[in-house]
């Protein structure tokens with residue numbers, strides 16, 4: 001392809017009201033790339049959009065069809081979830097996370113996005129004057145937007161230089177004024193793909209107990225730290241969790257990536273039993289119900305979506321059951337992302353790029369769904385701008401609330417050999433562009 005002119009790109013960005021590409025959202029970048037594809041007649045290499053890029057689990061599809069054929073579509077689902085979903089989720093968490101979660105404390109949600117939104121809302125209504133939420137960054141851009149929509153004070157802590165022993169003091173500083181109600185992080189981390197260790201999670205758990213903060217642990221990519229084999233149900237090593245170190249926690253699990261089931265919008269929230277049963281006077285006064293768990297189900301989720309699609313619950317329930325019983329090895333299925341990451345990283349390195357979040361404590365960062373990449377100290381916005389001129393779209397690290405410069409790479413759309421060839425060619429074009437701009 002030929003490099004897209006600055007004028008053309010500016011025209012498209014203006015048309016989409018993208019004033020600063022550094023802060024452009026995933027959807028805005030997708031839309032801009034699609035418009036540029038239309039204008040240039042060339043397909044882009046899409047590194048921005050985190051769609052699964054792997055076929056949905058057949059266990060889920062078959063069960064969902066069966067459920068619909070059995071006529072369940074005409075009846076409202078129970079807001080707390082159908083019983084088999086709750087049992088299978090409890091067993092699934094035991095098998096792969098290694099902790100006991102009571103079935104009554106597990107609630108299906110319309111994707112983990114909905115789970116997180118409602119948990120945040122509830123956490124912000126537990127105590128008068130506690131409306132701050134801590135995010136470990138970089139993070140999932142939509143999570144920050146949730147805090148914005150809810151009018152919460154988002155405090156970010158960049159894990160780039162706050163890992164290990166540094167995490168505790170940095171977190172404590174943010175919690176010390178007593179205004180924080182919750183903290184949110186994903187592990188493995190979207191986008192850096194670093195993995196918090198049990199020690200770090202112990203630090204988080206201890207501080208959450210000390211400052212009465214609720215840890216909202218996002219396991220959208222659970223068991224995808226492929227450096228160790230987490231594919232065997234009921235056998236260690238398990239997915240690390242804060243749940244071993246505090247009662248102040250809720251876990252969010254999404255079917256979108258682990259089962260490639262993003263289209264059906266199903267996930268779950270698992271709340272610790274102590275938190276589920278904990279009574280808050282503020283909730284009682286506002287809603288007539290005191291307990292955290294009852295309010296989550298009967299107040300927040302109920303008025304939000306009145307539960308989660310019944311057939312999608314059947315599907316996720318079946319996929320969890322098949323995983324627990326060893327019929328379905330979901331971890332091996334998604335290992336494909338590590339292969340794509342390895343191959344695409346090599347192409348980036350060949351063209352002079354380097355990883356931004358390159359270390360996971362003293363280890364190399366592992367290969368998975370995302371990674372972060374930079375070029376010769378270029379600002380993230382300039383890098384993305386020039387990559388878009390060369391037919392590659394992504395989002396900047398600024399959009400993930402990172403203080404570092406670079407872009408987030410999502411490997412899910414690198415589906416075919418041709419995509420890798422195209423990535424190689426486009427990065428070659430990018431390097432030529434840099435050289436010609438340096439000469440000017």
Ligand SMILES: Cc1ncc(COP(=O)(O)O)c(C=O)c1O
Nearest residue numbers: 111112113140186190220254256
């Ligand atoms: C960290 C993280 N959490 C949650 C989600 C969304 O999950 P769901 O599709 O279940 O709403 C994503 C999707 O990209 C994600 O990266």
